[in-house]
Amino acid sequence: MDEAGGQHTGRRWWVVAGVCLVVLAAACGGGGNGVTPSPTGGTTELSGTVTFFGYEDSMRDEVMAPFEEQHPDLTVRKAPYSSGDEAITKLRGGFQADVVEICVEDTRRMISLGLIQPIDPSRIAYWNDLFPSLKQADGVQVDGKYWLVPEQGGTSGIVYDPERVPEGMDSFADLFDPKYEGQIALEDTASTTIAVAALAMGYTDPWSLNDADLERVKDFLIEHKSNVRTLYKGDSDFLNLYRSGEIVAGYGYPDYVLAMEREQIPAAFAFPREGQLTWICGYGLSANAQNLDAAYAILNWETEPEIQAFFAEEYNYLVSNRRTLELLDEKLIRRIGLDHPEQLAQAIPLMIPENYDRWLEVWREFKAA
Numbered sequence: 001m002d003e004a005g006g007q008h009t010g011r012r013w014w015v016v017a018g019v020c021l022v023v024l025a026a027a028c029g030g031g032g033n034g035v036t037p038s039p040t041g042g043t044t045e046l047s048g049t050v051t052f053f054g055y056e057d058s059m060r061d062e063v064m065a066p067f068e069e070q071h072p073d074l075t076v077r078k079a080p081y082s083s084g085d086e087a088i089t090k091l092r093g094g095f096q097a098d099v100v101e102i103c104v105e106d107t108r109r110m111i112s113l114g115l116i117q118p119i120d121p122s123r124i125a126y127w128n129d130l131f132p133s134l135k136q137a138d139g140v141q142v143d144g145k146y147w148l149v150p151e152q153g154g155t156s157g158i159v160y161d162p163e164r165v166p167e168g169m170d171s172f173a174d175l176f177d178p179k180y181e182g183q184i185a186l187e188d189t190a191s192t193t194i195a196v197a198a199l200a201m202g203y204t205d206p207w208s209l210n211d212a213d214l215e216r217v218k219d220f221l222i223e224h225k226s227n228v229r230t231l232y233k234g235d236s237d238f239l240n241l242y243r244s245g246e247i248v249a250g251y252g253y254p255d256y257v258l259a260m261e262r263e264q265i266p267a268a269f270a271f272p273r274e275g276q277l278t279w280i281c282g283y284g285l286s287a288n289a290q291n292l293d294a295a296y297a298i299l300n301w302e303t304e305p306e307i308q309a310f311f312a313e314e315y316n317y318l319v320s321n322r323r324t325l326e327l328l329d330e331k332l333i334r335r336i337g338l339d340h341p342e343q344l345a346q347a348i349p350l351m352i353p354e355n356y357d358r359w360l361e362v363w364r365e366f367k368a369a
Helices: 061-070 084-092 104-112 172-176 190-201 211-223 235-243 254-262 292-303 305-315 322-327 330-335 341-346 356-368
Strands: 035-037 043-045 048-055 074-081 099-103 149-155 157-160 184-187 228-232 249-252 268-270 276-286 347-349
Touching: 048 084, 048 276, 048 292, 061 074, 061 292, 061 305, 074 084, 074 292, 084 099, 084 104, 099 104, 099 292, 104 276, 149 292, 149 305, 157 172, 157 254, 172 184, 172 190, 172 249, 184 190, 184 235, 190 211, 190 249, 190 276, 190 356, 211 356, 228 235, 235 249, 235 254, 254 268, 254 330, 276 292, 276 341, 292 305, 305 322, 341 347
Parallel strands: 048 074, 048 099, 184 228, 184 249, 276 347
Antiparallel strands: 035 043, 099 276, 149 276, 157 249, 157 268
């Protein structure tokens, strides 16, 4: 994650060649005759134009081509963006969209600016199969209304060497234990590292820190700075530090452990008892959506287990539909952090706090100390 608030996966723009999901046309709801089942009963023939505004990976041909083949009378206009800020700027400028991809840190801004409208859960075929904790996450639900269908995400926690830390770790506070001086890695980003420190100190809501709280967190980070071998800038940085033995533990992600296991290097992952920082994104409706039937069809298509399995396999994304787990192998389920789905109840969705400018000031002071 960077200081602008991007995710660990960075909505990874990997180009994966040779993947073909045309078989999904038969597997994912509806026939190939341009008619789609309606969750509220009956059928709806889709026609006209629908505009899908989201991250590029969400509208890959492997995912959307079968949908378009099923609905030959519907024109799907795809408009990719690269960040939440870009999406908000374009929507404020009058860009017309039907489906909008939304990450939960942007939901409240979009609501306050009148850019999106609530969704009707009764029109989402798999609504009852979505993990309850994701449906209830702040940013998915706001003021008693649902604003997006949660689709993908990623979770985080503690990666540690079980041979050098035989007692294990189960708390962010463990990372700041003096016995690990010079052996810990934290992300080089204000949002995650300040939140990790706040949680280690006992704060339950790291996104509601006032100026006094931030001063205390800054002092805590400076006091324990000697524990930090380095602030790492990406996955490869962390893995290089770990494989070289320069660190014994750090803030990280489940797929780090799998990467080390492939090299037969001992590694373990723990969900901290304070909660796990999690990014969550999904799909909602633009305030000026013009083709609601087609928009809901896309929301349902992207929630199909086979579609979610594609994102899990290609990007290591967390999935929201419990039925998707039936399609994934055990190693992948463990890699994306769903071998114990009850842990999602401890998810703390990543947010951009209102006083983020102050966070960045604190971050600069910590790094300069």
